[in-house]
Amino acid sequence: MEITTKKITSLRVEHITKRFPGVLASDDISLSIGEGEILALVGENGAGKTTLMNILMGLYQPDEGRIIINGEEVRFRSPNDAFAAGLGMVHQQYMLVPNMTVLENIALGYKQAWSLFKLDLAMVRERIEEISKKYGLHVDPDAFIWQLSVGEQQRVELVKTLCLGARFLILDEPTSALTPQETDELIILLKRMASELSIIFISHKLQEVKDLSDTITILRHGAVVFQGNTTDHSPSDIAALMTGHEVELPLNEEPPCDGEIVLNIKDLKVKSDRGFLALNKLNLSIRSGEIVGLAGVSGNGQRELAEAINGLRKVESGEILFYGEDLANRSPHHVIEAGMGYIPEERNTEGIVPSFSIKENLILKDASHPEFSKHTFLRNKEIDKNATDLRIKFDIRSPNISIAAGSLSGGNIQKVILAREISRKPKFLIAVYPIRGLDLGAAEFIHRQLLEKRKEGIGILLVSEELDEILDLSDRVAVIFKGEIQQVLNRKDANRRSLGILMAGVKDDQNI
Numbered sequence: 001m002e003i004t005t006k007k008i009t010s011l012r013v014e015h016i017t018k019r020f021p022g023v024l025a026s027d028d029i030s031l032s033i034g035e036g037e038i039l040a041l042v043g044e045n046g047a048g049k050t051t052l053m054n055i056l057m058g059l060y061q062p063d064e065g066r067i068i069i070n071g072e073e074v075r076f077r078s079p080n081d082a083f084a085a086g087l088g089m090v091h092q093q094y095m096l097v098p099n100m101t102v103l104e105n106i107a108l109g110y111k112q113a114w115s116l117f118k119l120d121l122a123m124v125r126e127r128i129e130e131i132s133k134k135y136g137l138h139v140d141p142d143a144f145i146w147q148l149s150v151g152e153q154q155r156v157e158l159v160k161t162l163c164l165g166a167r168f169l170i171l172d173e174p175t176s177a178l179t180p181q182e183t184d185e186l187i188i189l190l191k192r193m194a195s196e197l198s199i200i201f202i203s204h205k206l207q208e209v210k211d212l213s214d215t216i217t218i219l220r221h222g223a224v225v226f227q228g229n230t231t232d233h234s235p236s237d238i239a240a241l242m243t244g245h246e247v248e249l250p251l252n253e254e255p256p257c258d259g260e261i262v263l264n265i266k267d268l269k270v271k272s273d274r275g276f277l278a279l280n281k282l283n284l285s286i287r288s289g290e291i292v293g294l295a296g297v298s299g300n301g302q303r304e305l306a307e308a309i310n311g312l313r314k315v316e317s318g319e320i321l322f323y324g325e326d327l328a329n330r331s332p333h334h335v336i337e338a339g340m341g342y343i344p345e346e347r348n349t350e351g352i353v354p355s356f357s358i359k360e361n362l363i364l365k366d367a368s369h370p371e372f373s374k375h376t377f378l379r380n381k382e383i384d385k386n387a388t389d390l391r392i393k394f395d396i397r398s399p400n401i402s403i404a405a406g407s408l409s410g411g412n413i414q415k416v417i418l419a420r421e422i423s424r425k426p427k428f429l430i431a432v433y434p435i436r437g438l439d440l441g442a443a444e445f446i447h448r449q450l451l452e453k454r455k456e457g458i459g460i461l462l463v464s465e466e467l468d469e470i471l472d473l474s475d476r477v478a479v480i481f482k483g484e485i486q487q488v489l490n491r492k493d494a495n496r497r498s499l500g501i502l503m504a505g506v507k508d509d510q511n512i
């Protein structure tokens with residue numbers, strides 16, 4: 001199969017403006033990117049990064065401004081027009097169909113394989129193989145999407161985009177859900193690809209921006225506030241330019257915690273979606289007022305543990321003792337009523353109802369509580385007040401509290417979930433990758449909130465792959481490997497090296 005798209009030697013946007021009700025999402029933006037260049041687009045949550053890219057891809061029409069490719073103005077009425085011109089985008093929220101295979105998902109967008117009467121899957125398979133080989137991106141065409149880890153899904157999105165003939169790649173926070181190893185691999189891959197493609201790369205992780213990009217554009221409130229060469233700026237320079245102030249992540253410097261054990265997990269066995277044991281006799285206890293960091297490479301049972309505790313996954317055997325009560329195989333509703341707070345990994349499918357308003361999402365778990373309802377009627381005044389307060393406190397950037405949560409920017413959706421779970425006054429909090437997708441300032445705020453909850457005596461299980469986050473906040477660190485806890489370390493004994501060794505499955509103390 002030949003690529004039918006033309007090479008893109010230059011792309012320019014000029015004076016792009018886009019308004020949504022109550023928001024100026026793009027404010028007279030101009031930028032240009034040359035052949036083989038990697039441009040990093042950075043800015044706070046809600047600054048307008050995704051919107052600008054969606055305009056480039058023909059998903060939104062700009063109110064003003066124009067797009068110029070290879071010197072000629074283009075008008076994309078839909079993403080199909082953008083694909084045809086050689087643009088491809090991997091979205092912030094992946095857009096794969098879970099109950100279809102990799103092959104079928106890629107075939108969906110692959111026009112050349114469709115004829116009037118049939119779909120030529122063999123042709124798509126061939127194309128996948130060709131692309132996989134060329135870029136060293138391994139994917140199994142016959143695996144179902146639901147069986148894949150987030151990192152694998154990301155690879156499928158990339159292969160899909162390349163199969164469609166992309167000559168210009170837009171990657172919207174491609175690394176936010178990847179493991180550190182996967183991130184390193186992706187960065188090497190993108191650098192290699194830049195010899196034939198131009199890339200726009202969006203990320204909140206400034207070290208990556210530094211490692212990967214040639215130029216940086218910073219957006220604030222929809223407008224370009226800075227453009228320059230990456231080499232001239234350190235990550236902390238970029239952070240300061242982005243937020244307008246220095247950001248300092250807080251540390252847990254309290255003495256070891258001696259509260260009572262409130263969550264006690266004993267010999268827990270849970271199966272994964274693929275049917276094998278994802279947790280194999282896992283034991284873990286957490287005290288009140290203690291933060292236990294669960295460190296591990298993603299896919300070692302973290303997700304299944306969080307789901308089992310929250311009543312979202314069947315427990316085969318073992319106990320989940322929560323203030324003395326066994327929560328194993330109880331309903332999610334029961335677990336919520338018992339006082340469990342849960343910040344899930346998948347924010348769009350598990351954390352919010354996208355079509356509900358922000359204020360409704362903020363009381364999702366408490367809609368029938370007397371605070372918010374009376375004789376089956378909702379108490380609108382209280383609901384509004386709750387949302388207004390939380391919007392200010394958590395800095396949720398939105399024109400008002402009545403718009404659909406699904407129209408918020410990725411990071412602001414995460415803030416809605418965090419605001420709800422933290423403000424519900426849970427007795428315990430399970431926080432899975434809590435700062436994923438947040439800008440630096442928001443991450444700092446959330447870390448402070450978690451430390452505050454700890455001080456109030458709440459136990460916290462912090463699931464993260466970011467060792468810095470784990471080391472900054474935890475009282476103790478439990479390392480999970482293949483569904484078992486390898487070892488639990490006190491904060492003073494935990495460091496990048498000791499954790500790295502344990503995360504790789506080495507148990508022997510002598511090697512640490």
Ligand SMILES: Nc1ncnc2c1ncn2[C@@H]1O[C@H](COP(=O)(O)OP(=O)(O)OP(=O)(O)O)[C@@H](O)[C@H]1O
Nearest residue numbers: 020025045046047048049050051407408409410411
């Ligand atoms: N379809 C839409 N309808 C209404 N408002 C929207 C829509 N899409 C985006 N917005 C608004 O436009 C602004 C910019 O959002 P955008 O998603 O571009 O931000 P972002 O820079 O990508 O942020 P993040 O880092 O959180 O992903 C936000 O205020 C958002 O609420």
Ligand SMILES: [Mg+2]
Nearest residue numbers: 050092409410
């Ligand atoms: Mg975005």
